Amino acid sequence: ILNVEQSPQSLHVQEGDSTNFTCSFPSSNFYALHWYRWETAKSPEALFVMTLNGDEKKKGRISATLNTKEGYSYLYIKGSQPEDSATYLCALHASGGSYIPTFGRGTSLIVHP
Amino acid sequence: ETGVTQSPTHLIKTRGQQVTLRCSSQSGHNTVSWYQQALGQGPQFIFQYYREEENGRGNFPPRFSGLQFPNYSSELNVNALELDDSALYLCASSLSEGAYEQYFGPGTRLTVT
Numbered sequence: 001i002l003n004v005e006q007s008p009q010s011l012h013v014q015e016g017d018s019t020n021f022t023c024s025f026p027s028s029n030f031y032a033l034h035w036y037r038w039e040t041a042k043s044p045e046a047l048f049v050m051t052l053n054g055d056e057k058k059k060g061r062i063s064a065t066l067n068t069k070e071g072y073s074y075l076y077i078k079g080s081q082p083e084d085s086a087t088y089l090c091a092l093h094a095s096g097g098s099y100i101p102t103f104g105r106g107t108s109l110i111v112h113p
Numbered sequence: 114e115t116g117v118t119q120s121p122t123h124l125i126k127t128r129g130q131q132v133t134l135r136c137s138s139q140s141g142h143n144t145v146s147w148y149q150q151a152l153g154q155g156p157q158f159i160f161q162y163y164r165e166e167e168n169g170r171g172n173f174p175p176r177f178s179g180l181q182f183p184n185y186s187s188e189l190n191v192n193a194l195e196l197d198d199s200a201l202y203l204c205a206s207s208l209s210e211g212a213y214e215q216y217f218g219p220g221t222r223l224t225v226t
Binding site: 032043044045046049091100101 | 116148153155156157158161169171203210211212213214215216217218220
């Protein structure tokens with residue numbers, strides 16, 4: 001059983017703050033990592049898929065980095081806005097070509113106006 | 114392009130009953146995966162259907178079963194409901210069995226009393 005950990009569990013920030021959170025995974029089992037953004041009562045929405053050590057992906061004010069050697073990925077949000085409030089999930093695809101993702105428990109972000 | 118839809122949105126059942134949850138996949142997708150998200154946990158893989166056949170299963174008992182139809186929509190059936198089956202059930206569709214990109218529905222919230 002793969003252990004994918006996300007921290008912190010929840011985060012409250014003020015509008016305009018920049019923030020980041022972590023997804024940790026076993027470095028020996030890495031194939032690909034997904035980040036999802038999940039707003040309440042909506043569908044999880046894919047943000048990034050990351051496959052290579054050192055990958056950096058960016059979408060607007062949100063970016064992510066990947067370190068497969070040490071087994072972590074960071075998600076950064078620059079200048080948080082209330083509409084960024086959501087749960088951010090990471091999901092690991094392990095080596096061996098398994099299509100079955102292992103999800104972390106998510107980080108719940110609340111941005112206060 | 115129609116996204117992934119799920120029905121019903123919410124459902125309340127009594128312990129011992131049976132339930133059927135439904136999922137319509139995104140247009141052009143032939144693969145559907147089902148996940149259970151219990152409170153405070155990340156989504157857990159239940160099983161995947163590819164071209165109407167079960168194509169992988171997580172650590173769930175046989176009372177969790179599924180179907181996929183020729184139009185690639187899918188059902189999740191749970192027999193002999195237990196209180197611990199209370200959870201959000203997500204389905205996700207993808208272009209093929211090996212595709213890592215998944216598109217999620219908004220989920221069905223099942224409460225077992």
